[in-house]
Amino acid sequence: MRFDPxxxxxxxxxxxxxxxxxxxxxxxxxxxxSGRDLAVRFTINPNTAARVYQEMESLGLCEPRRGLxxxxxxxxxxxxxxxxxxxxxxxxxxxxxxxxxxxxxxxAVAMLREHEQDAQ
Amino acid sequence: xxxxxxxxxxxxxxxxxxxxxxxxxxELIFVISxxxxxxxxxxxxxLMLLSAATNGITFIGLWSLIVLHRDTxxxxxxxxFMTPNxxxxxxxxxxxxxxxxxxxxxxCFTALGFLDVALVLNHFKALDDxxxxxxxxxxxxxxxxxxxxxxxxxxVLSVLSMYLMMVNIAFFADTLSSALLRGKKAxxxxxxxxxxxxxxxxxxxxxxxxxTFDAKEYLLRTAIALGVSVxxxxxxxxxxxxxxxx
Amino acid sequence: MLESKDITMxxxxxxxxDHISLRLEPGHIYALLGPNGSGKTTWMKLAAGLLxxxxxxxLWNGQPVGIESRKEIAYMSTEPxxxxxxxxxxxxxxxxxxxxxxxxxRFADLLDRMELTPELKVKEMSSGMLxxxxxxxTMARRAKVWLLDEPFNGIDLLARDEIARLIVESVDKxxxxxxxxxxxEEMEAVADKAVFIKKGVLAESWDLEELRQETGLSMxxxxxxxxxxxxxx
Numbered sequence: 352m353r354f355d356p357x358x359x360x361x362x363x364x365x366x367x368x369x370x371x372x373x374x375x376x377x378x379x380x381x382x383x384x385s386g387r388d389l390a391v392r393f394t395i396n397p398n399t400a401a402r403v404y405q406e407m408e409s410l411g412l413c414e415p416r417r418g419l420x421x422x423x424x425x426x427x428x429x430x431x432x433x434x435x436x437x438x439x440x441x442x443x444x445x446x447x448x449x450x451x452x453x454x455x456x457x458x459a460v461a462m463l464r465e466h467e468q469d470a471q
Numbered sequence: 472x473x474x475x476x477x478x479x480x481x482x483x484x485x486x487x488x489x490x491x492x493x494x495x496x497x498e499l500i501f502v503i504s505x506x507x508x509x510x511x512x513x514x515x516x517x518l519m520l521l522s523a524a525t526n527g528i529t530f531i532g533l534w535s536l537i538v539l540h541r542d543t544x545x546x547x548x549x550x551x552f553m554t555p556n557x558x559x560x561x562x563x564x565x566x567x568x569x570x571x572x573x574x575x576x577x578x579c580f581t582a583l584g585f586l587d588v589a590l591v592l593n594h595f596k597a598l599d600d601x602x603x604x605x606x607x608x609x610x611x612x613x614x615x616x617x618x619x620x621x622x623x624x625x626x627v628l629s630v631l632s633m634y635l636m637m638v639n640i641a642f643f644a645d646t647l648s649s650a651l652l653r654g655k656k657a658x659x660x661x662x663x664x665x666x667x668x669x670x671x672x673x674x675x676x677x678x679x680x681x682x683t684f685d686a687k688e689y690l691l692r693t694a695i696a697l698g699v700s701v702x703x704x705x706x707x708x709x710x711x712x713x714x715x716x717x
Numbered sequence: 718m719l720e721s722k723d724i725t726m727x728x729x730x731x732x733x734x735d736h737i738s739l740r741l742e743p744g745h746i747y748a749l750l751g752p753n754g755s756g757k758t759t760w761m762k763l764a765a766g767l768l769x770x771x772x773x774x775x776l777w778n779g780q781p782v783g784i785e786s787r788k789e790i791a792y793m794s795t796e797p798x799x800x801x802x803x804x805x806x807x808x809x810x811x812x813x814x815x816x817x818x819x820x821x822x823r824f825a826d827l828l829d830r831m832e833l834t835p836e837l838k839v840k841e842m843s844s845g846m847l848x849x850x851x852x853x854x855t856m857a858r859r860a861k862v863w864l865l866d867e868p869f870n871g872i873d874l875l876a877r878d879e880i881a882r883l884i885v886e887s888v889d890k891x892x893x894x895x896x897x898x899x900x901x902e903e904m905e906a907v908a909d910k911a912v913f914i915k916k917g918v919l920a921e922s923w924d925l926e927e928l929r930q931e932t933g934l935s936m937x938x939x940x941x942x943x944x945x946x947x948x949x950x
Contacts, residue, residue, distance in 0.1 A: 356905040356935030359926045390885045394878065396746055396909040397888060399926065474814045482800070549798040552767060554815040555787040713769070 352393055360395055361402040368403070372412060372423060373434040380425040383413055475556060475564035479538075483572060486534035490527050490576055494583065497523055501587060505594050513591075520587065524580035528634075531576050535569035536641050540659050543649050543711070558711040562642065566704060569638045574631070625689035632696035633677075639703035640669045646707040650714035673699060718742055719764055719790070719862055719893055724773030726759050733759040735917035736773065741862070746888050747895040748908035748925075750940055756917040757897045758795065761864045764895075765792035777862070788817060791860035795867040797847040799839045805850055806835030812854050824857035830879055844871050852880055856887055863887070865896040869903050881907050901937045911936050913943050 352367060354360050371377040383404075384392060390400040404421055407413045411429055415421050424430065449459055497520050504512035542551055542565075551561050644665035652658045676699075680691050719741040726734040734756045741747055749757040762768045763775050766782040777786040799808050809824045828835060831849040842850065848871045855863065868884075869877050877900075884907055888894045895912075898904055911928065913920040920943055925936060932939070 354906050356902065356937065357929060357933055359929045360906055361926060387886070387889075391882055393906075394881050394885055395906045396925075397885060398744065398909045399906070402926070478811070478814075481802070546794070546796045546798045547800060549767075549794055550800060550811070553765065553787065553792060555784045556815070557784055 354395075361399050361406060364389075364393060364395065364399070364403045365406050368407060369412065369433055369437065372430055373437060377423050379423050379427060379430060381423050382419075383421045383423060385420060472560055472564055475560060476567060479535075479564050479568035480572075482538045482542075483531075483535055483568060486531055487572065487576070490523075490531065493523055494520075494527070494580070498583065498587075502590070505590060508594075517587070517591075520580075520583070524577075524584065527576055527580065528573055531572050532569060532638060532641065535565065535572065535638075536645060536662070537659070539565055539642055540645050540649070540662060543646070544658060557708075559708040562646075562704065562708045562711060566635075566638055566642060569642075570635050573634055573638070577634075622686045622689065625686050625693065629689040629692040629696065632693045632700065636673060636696040636700045636703070637670065639700040639707070640673065641666050643703040643707040643710075644669055646710050650710050718778060720776045721760065721763065722774045722776065724760075724763060724775055725771045726756075726763060726768060727771045732917050734763065734770075737914070737917070737919045739912065739919055739922070741893050741895055743861075743893050744888070744890040745893060745910050746884065746908045747893070747910045747912055748901075748904045748936065749895055749897040749912050749914065750901065750936070750943075751897075751914040751920075752944060755914045757914045758866050759917075760914065761792060761866055761895065761897065762794075764862075765790055765864055767792065789861040790864065791816075791818075791855050791858045791862065792864045793851050793855040793866060793868065795870060797844070797851065799847070799850070801840040803839045804835060805833055805837045805839070805842075808839065808850060808854055809835070809857065812858065816858050818859045820857055820859055823859075824853060827853035827857055827883070830883070831876060845873060845876075848872050849876055852883070856883055861892055863892070863894045863896075865894070867898055868896050869898050869900045877903060901940055902935075905936050908936070911939070913940070915943060 352364075354363050368377065372379075377383070383389070386400045386404055387397060389395075389403065390397040393400070404413065404415075408415065408421075411424060411426070412433065413421050413423050446456060446459060449455075454462075497516060500512070501516040501520060504516050542548060641662075645659075645662040648658055648661040648665055652661060677692060677695060680688055680695070682688065721737055721739050723736050723738050724734055725732065725736050733754075737756070737760060739760070749761070751757045759768065763770055764777075764782060766775075766784070766787055775782045777790060780786070782790070803811070805828060809819075809821065809828075812819045812824075813821055825835075828850075831853050833846060833850060833853065837846070839847070839850075852865070852868055855865065865884075868880055872880065881903065884894060884896070896904065896908070905925075909925050910922065911925055912922045923936075923939070928934060928936065928939060934942070
């Protein structure tokens, strides 16, 4: 995975893992790699990997089970909430980009309708 | 120490192989000369063997000195100085290797010498000639042959300790040169210059001992040579440590 | 903990390291940064006990570095240094003979990862292969401190990725790894601390994620700011 070296790396890894959870690549309840394995897999510093899990745990997206490792949450509702949040963020980024081009949300809706019709 | 020593022997292996090849070749020529009974060849190969014996020792010593120089002045110095070994151990292993090598080669040539003398005697069937030749070598040898075994042992010791002294002052000369020049190109020439100067000084010192051809003389010579050896070794190790710059 | 206290090193008239007080703590991977001649190599050699300082101290767990600390601190120089009559396997054997923390199995594994074989002769190896051998044999030691001087130099891309993985694998909470490299970008994700040395002086040090969080700069960006001679860049 290529990282943007100007943004905290832990945040970028968290985003990637969240994406994996939302797309189902990381199934609810499945075992996540150990901190060390995560570090090797992404070629990141082990402390960064630890920070990633710290963050994921505080967001309730994964939970440590004593002696067994870290697991993806089984709470489907959490993951659904995460998906909505990520979609919301994508939407906001989209609107901000358009605003930068001088277009309003109403323009956005019009563009989307056109896009939909072309697709049919 | 044993491990360091093993690697030191490996570094000087080529010198011994060369000596072995030369000695072997010359010996072969010598044996052939006896078998073909060509007098000039017998004389020539005998002289060559004698020359190989004396120069061979120098060659072996010089090789070890060159290895020391390279080991302390090139990037290869990391190999020694990154290990948890003190300068005393490192230098000590080198001194032991050099001294043992000289001893070994010297012993081999001496044995070869005895063998060859036996071969010559056998060839010429001339024991009497041999004895008269010995007598003709002069009074010194007769004196030596008339000494008791204790004195002879001390004589041998004094010779060996002189070689040990030469090894140690040669190594000290190199350590001094390396410390002063920090690996500049002319380093080895400076080493040889220092060695020559120190060697001459030591010979002068040893000449102060009166030539009485008795146990006392040899004991004194041994003591001086050993004393200088220890001083040169300690000085070299301390210098190596202080001027450590890898 | 590896610490230099006000350490200074001179070569003749040149002051290579100028009163640097720096502490390296276990569990971290440090990027030592600075242009050639800035003093980072000299600092590492002082830490390895290969140089004696003009003044100041270099302490490993409170004791001055020396013969004993060499048993726990592994230093890898930039230049190749193996005896040219050795084979790759022979180099491993040498390390096994002198370092108690050397792991022969790990060396065999690392040789394989570096795509080298034990039979290769040092005198026949290219500079890239020698660089990889240096890494393999140094990291085969389970040292408490690894000081790697230009570990990525002269090595191809895939091997560099492998080395980055290797570094990340090796450093647990008890070990310290400090590396210097001109390939600043290669170290961005691997290092978590950056130390900038300029003209023999410790210019600044950062926790990398904090640097990114607080300034929005990468380690490379900060490097340019610290060393650039152009004003207002």
